[in-house]
Amino acid sequence: MNASTPNLSRREFIVATASIAxxxxxxxxxxxxxxxxxxxxxxEINPWIVIGADDSVTIRMPAPExxxxxxxxxxxxxxxxxxxxxxKIRIEPVPFARDAREDVYIKKSGIWSTFAGGGTQPxxxxxxxxxxxxxxxxxxxxxxxxxxxxxxxxxxxQGVLSHAATQRESRYGEFAALAASVELAEEPTLKRREEWRxxxxxxxxxxxxxxxxxxxxxxxxxxxxxxxxYAALLQCPVHGxxxxxxxxxxxxxxxxxxxxxxxxxxxPRKKVEQPxxxxxxxxxxxxxxxxEHYWQARQALQAMPIEWDYGEGTRWKSTxxxxxxxxxRLDEPAGEQVKAAGNARAFDEAERELIxxxxxxxxSEHATMEPLNGTALVTRNRVELWHPVAAVMQALxxxxxxxxxxxxxxxxxxxxxxxSFGRRVGCDDLRMVLAVAxxxxxxxxxxxxxxxxxxxxxxxxxxxxxxxxxxxxxxxLPQALHVHVAGHSPLLLGLENTAYTxxxxxxxxxxxxxxxxxxxxxxxxxPGYNTHAFFLESFIDExxxxxxxxxxxxxxxxxxxxxxxxxxNCLKEVAARAQWGRKxxxxxxxxxxxxxxxxxxxxxxxxxVAAIATVEVQDSGDLIVHAIDLAFDCGxxxxxxxxxxxxxGGLLFGLNMCLNEELNIEDGRIVEGNFDRYRMIRMADxxxxxxxHTGALSGHARYSGVGEVSVGIVTPAIANAIFxxxxxxxxxxxxxxxxxxx
Amino acid sequence: xKAALYVNGQLRNVDAEPQTPLLWVLRDHLGMTGTKFGxxxxxxxxxxxxxxxSATRSCLLPLAAVDNARITTIEGLSQDASxxxxxxxxxxxxxxxxxxxxxxxxxxxxxLKENANPSxxxxxxxxxxxxxxxTYPRIRTAIHKAAAQLRSKEVSR
Numbered sequence: 001m002n003a004s005t006p007n008l009s010r011r012e013f014i015v016a017t018a019s020i021a022x023x024x025x026x027x028x029x030x031x032x033x034x035x036x037x038x039x040x041x042x043x044e045i046n047p048w049i050v051i052g053a054d055d056s057v058t059i060r061m062p063a064p065e066x067x068x069x070x071x072x073x074x075x076x077x078x079x080x081x082x083x084x085x086x087x088k089i090r091i092e093p094v095p096f097a098r099d100a101r102e103d104v105y106i107k108k109s110g111i112w113s114t115f116a117g118g119g120t121q122p123x124x125x126x127x128x129x130x131x132x133x134x135x136x137x138x139x140x141x142x143x144x145x146x147x148x149x150x151x152x153x154x155x156x157x158q159g160v161l162s163h164a165a166t167q168r169e170s171r172y173g174e175f176a177a178l179a180a181s182v183e184l185a186e187e188p189t190l191k192r193r194e195e196w197r198x199x200x201x202x203x204x205x206x207x208x209x210x211x212x213x214x215x216x217x218x219x220x221x222x223x224x225x226x227x228x229x230y231a232a233l234l235q236c237p238v239h240g241x242x243x244x245x246x247x248x249x250x251x252x253x254x255x256x257x258x259x260x261x262x263x264x265x266x267x268p269r270k271k272v273e274q275p276x277x278x279x280x281x282x283x284x285x286x287x288x289x290x291x292e293h294y295w296q297a298r299q300a301l302q303a304m305p306i307e308w309d310y311g312e313g314t315r316w317k318s319t320x321x322x323x324x325x326x327x328x329r330l331d332e333p334a335g336e337q338v339k340a341a342g343n344a345r346a347f348d349e350a351e352r353e354l355i356x357x358x359x360x361x362x363x364s365e366h367a368t369m370e371p372l373n374g375t376a377l378v379t380r381n382r383v384e385l386w387h388p389v390a391a392v393m394q395a396l397x398x399x400x401x402x403x404x405x406x407x408x409x410x411x412x413x414x415x416x417x418x419x420s421f422g423r424r425v426g427c428d429d430l431r432m433v434l435a436v437a438x439x440x441x442x443x444x445x446x447x448x449x450x451x452x453x454x455x456x457x458x459x460x461x462x463x464x465x466x467x468x469x470x471x472x473x474x475x476x477l478p479q480a481l482h483v484h485v486a487g488h489s490p491l492l493l494g495l496e497n498t499a500y501t502x503x504x505x506x507x508x509x510x511x512x513x514x515x516x517x518x519x520x521x522x523x524x525x526x527p528g529y530n531t532h533a534f535f536l537e538s539f540i541d542e543x544x545x546x547x548x549x550x551x552x553x554x555x556x557x558x559x560x561x562x563x564x565x566x567x568x569n570c571l572k573e574v575a576a577r578a579q580w581g582r583k584x585x586x587x588x589x590x591x592x593x594x595x596x597x598x599x600x601x602x603x604x605x606x607x608x609v610a611a612i613a614t615v616e617v618q619d620s621g622d623l624i625v626h627a628i629d630l631a632f633d634c635g636x637x638x639x640x641x642x643x644x645x646x647x648x649g650g651l652l653f654g655l656n657m658c659l660n661e662e663l664n665i666e667d668g669r670i671v672e673g674n675f676d677r678y679r680m681i682r683m684a685d686x687x688x689x690x691x692x693h694t695g696a697l698s699g700h701a702r703y704s705g706v707g708e709v710s711v712g713i714v715t716p717a718i719a720n721a722i723f724x725x726x727x728x729x730x731x732x733x734x735x736x737x738x739x740x741x742x
Numbered sequence: 743x744k745a746a747l748y749v750n751g752q753l754r755n756v757d758a759e760p761q762t763p764l765l766w767v768l769r770d771h772l773g774m775t776g777t778k779f780g781x782x783x784x785x786x787x788x789x790x791x792x793x794x795x796s797a798t799r800s801c802l803l804p805l806a807a808v809d810n811a812r813i814t815t816i817e818g819l820s821q822d823a824s825x826x827x828x829x830x831x832x833x834x835x836x837x838x839x840x841x842x843x844x845x846x847x848x849x850x851x852x853x854l855k856e857n858a859n860p861s862x863x864x865x866x867x868x869x870x871x872x873x874x875x876x877t878y879p880r881i882r883t884a885i886h887k888a889a890a891q892l893r894s895k896e897v898s899r
Contacts, residue, residue, distance in 0.1 A: 066839055067837070067838035067839030067840060067875050068838070069838075203835070205832050205833065205835060206835055206837075208837075208840065209831065209832050209835065209836075209837050209840070210823060210832060212831075212837045212840035212843050212844070213816075213823055213827075213828040213831045213832060213837070213843065213847060214776075214816070214817070214819075214820075214822075214823040214828065215774075215776025215777075215815065215816035215817040215819070215844055216776070216817075217776070217840060217844075218775070219778075219841060221775070221778065221779060222769075222775035224773060224775065230770070255759055293758075293762075293766060293770040293771065294766060294769075294770055295759075295762050295763065295766040295770065296759075366874075367874055368839075368841075368874060369778075369780055369786065369788060369839065369841040369842045369872065369873070369874050369875075370778070370780075370839070370841045371779065371780070416839075416840065416841075417839065418778075418839050418840070418841030419839040419841060419874050419875060421874070448779075450782060451780070451781045451782055451783070641835055642835075645835060645838060645877075645880075648876060648877075648879060648880070649838055649875045649876035649877065650876070651876065652876025652878065653874070653875075653876050674781055674782075674783050674785060675781050675783070675785035675786055675872060676783060676785055680872045680874070681878075682869075682870055682871070682872060682878075683865060683866050683869045683870065683871075683878050683881070683882065684866035684867070684870075686878040686879060686882075688862070690879055
């Protein structure tokens with residue numbers, strides 16, 4: 001038995017059974033099914049699984065569904081061991097308030113209650129498999145006892161218990177109550193991988209998809225509660241500024257208007273112990289109008305006279321000023337050493353055969369399709385949340401800070417999340433929802449950020465510039481690498497964790513410097529990595545060109561110095577599939593890149609990915625990306641279709657970042673407020689050929705996350721392809737600034 | 743103003759300010775949240791509905807302009823998720839976060855009503871909605887498959 005598995009005592013069963021009644025069901029299944037919830041009388045077979053008399057199997061999820069399929073994956077873990085009917089599975093959130101009182105879920109199982117960074121997977125896998133196995137054995141033991149037959153003759157399959165010799169058969173639901181009272185002498189051993197029938201074998205339709213296609217899906221934006229009022233929110237357009245004055249009287253008679261809430265960041269707030277995951281979450285100065293409908297609130301907010309003290313941020317007059325400040329910082333001594341390996345001073349000694357280049361990435365917005373929003377009902381001793389949140393433990397801490405109510409009295413519902421990509425982990429959105437809702441105690445308040453508000457009050461991908469220098473050895477490979485990264489604080493790096501900087505290159509010196517700025521940043525899909533895979537893999541391409549060695553061959557020689565053969569295998573696989581080196585028409589070219597997300601400098605960790613972009617640069621200068629091929633090694637796949645979906649989606653996320661994304665600054669404000677100014681790839685912009693190749697999978701015993709890895713690899717592959725085609729080296733995103741994209 | 747809408751075949755009476763966009767009439771006045779709010783400026787297409795049979799973005803469409811109009815939303819695309827596009831969306835696992843998909847489905851359904859065998863270029867022209875998760879390739883494939891299914895049904899009739 002795994003140490004992290006809930007150790008269930010009889011007392012816990014009784015407590016649990018008594019405490020599941022009540023609450024408001026909102027889950028990821030179609031409304032008709034989801035609203036049914038586990039009937040109050042259903043016995044809890046263990047804290048994670050409730051089997052109803054109607055044979056329903058309700059699985060309690062510690063994390064919401066934001067499109068990665070993590071909910072379906074959890075259900076697959078349970079189904080693998082429980083042998084239940086897949087179509088009877090329902091999902092509901094872990095009762096977090098109960099967890100705070102009884103400590104049966106999150107801390108106990110060591111689960112990171114978020115879907116960010118692959119965080120749902122490792123802890124949940126063990127916990128859910130064990131919960132499923134435990135439930136199955138309790139059901140079998142119950143049947144064996146009642147039928148008075150040997151336990152080893154009772155078979156559990158497809159939600160049915162049977163005994164062949166006596167021709168007895170019962171549905172799980174018939175034994176659920178008894179099974180909940182059974183005690184096992186010891187927890188069952190899990191199946192061996194070779195015995196799996198669901199995991200690695202099947203890719204079921206994801207559980208939340210039906211509700212999406214028939215219009216019954218419930219996202220945070222879709223919460224509707226009796227007596228609920230709608231709020232439209234405006235924070236200071238320059239981050240860090242303060243609300244000076246507003247005139248509510250000017251709009252109080254507008255249709256539907258019911259009130260306002262001014263959010264003052266300097267109001268005293270409770271401080272709690274930091275949760276597992278922490279990001280910028282300070283409240284911002286804001287004003288909200290509350291009305292009977294959202295449109296009314298929005299109209300009144302727009303009409304209301306508001307004055308701001310914009311504060312320090314206005315000293316940043318233009319985008320150019322910001323970029324120049326960051327680039328200039330590279331010319332000064334670095335603030336902090338990140339890594340020094342080998343002869344870190346190698347550059348002071350020899351200046352010959354030196355390659356130097358400066359790379360750059362701008363601020364980018366997550367642009368989740370569901371604008372930020374949330375719903376809260378705050379009373380003095382109790383908070384109820386219906387929030388599209390990415391990190392629940394963070395949300396609980398934020399709620400306590402903002403309302404003073406402890407976790408044991410915070411009731412969390414987890415609606416579907418319309419995309420996060422890192423945006424919804426810090427919970428600054430939830431904090432603002434609560435800051436408004438607590439001014440209307442007893443009334444559920446649904447706070448909606450307009451698209452413009454979502455854009456301009458982001459937690460952006462940080463802006464970075466890097467000066468890269470390398471000295472090549474007599475074979476043409478980099479012997480020494482020096483990188484100075486400058487940018488917005490906190491700087492999220494990545495190139496210090498890769499194979500190149502942990503053995504392939506002998507002398508490595510990485511430094512960083514921050515440029516203080518008022519603009520708020522945070523995690524953006526593949527934090528750090530999305531920038532540094534570009535910096536490093538484009539620069540390595542420059543080294544290959546300098547050495548006059550084919551870019552594939554160059555990387556294979558570097559990879560030969562790394563103990564994990566996946567690096568070479570991914571390169572070979574993608575090269576074979578994309579037919580690297582074949583003759584291409586004039587104006588066409590290929591670029592290759594390799595990287596890893598999650599390895600932390602170690603072999604056989606994280607997911608390694610190699611990509612080849614096949615592009616065309618027309619005489620007019622227009623760039624067309626014809627094909628992207630990708631080979632990867634995450635160890636093994638639990639659900640191949642889900643892995644493919646994440647890799648495909650990540651590629652297109654990365655393509656948009658590479659070609660299009662850049663936020664501009666004017667007098668301290670973010671200029672772009674909507675999709676008219678912030679360009680997004682659409683159907684017509686998608687490369688006709690996107691191929692995910694599985695031939696480099698090592699079968700190594702790990703199931704590394706695949707949500708981020710393809711995001712970072714696209715930019716260097718395309719940059720290197722443009723160089724191969726035209727000889728022009730693009731060193732800053734977005735490429736649209738430097739080349740016309742069609 | 744008082745207005746009458748025929749939503750998914752049912753007469754619905756609404757009383758709201760004439761400038762209220764149809765999107766918010768559907769979502770907040772009629773409680774039909776299947777049609778999503780994405781941008782509010784007609785860019786992203788998450789709010790796509792059928793107005794008198796044509797794919798239309800509802801976030802810029804004032805109530806005053808749709809009195810007596812015939813409107814189909816995602817809730818009315820079929821009774822039981824049986825539209826070939828809905829079926830294909832499920833079997834091919836098209837959605838990821840899914841927030842844009844109601845709009846995608848409505849745009850695709852309007853396309854297939856006009857054109858039972860759309861080319862890639864015609865799909866490009868008709869589906870201008872934004873998906874941040876990057877489901878475009880699966881959407882394209884699913885539209886082709888659903889179109890083929892619709893055509894074979896036509897033939898067998």
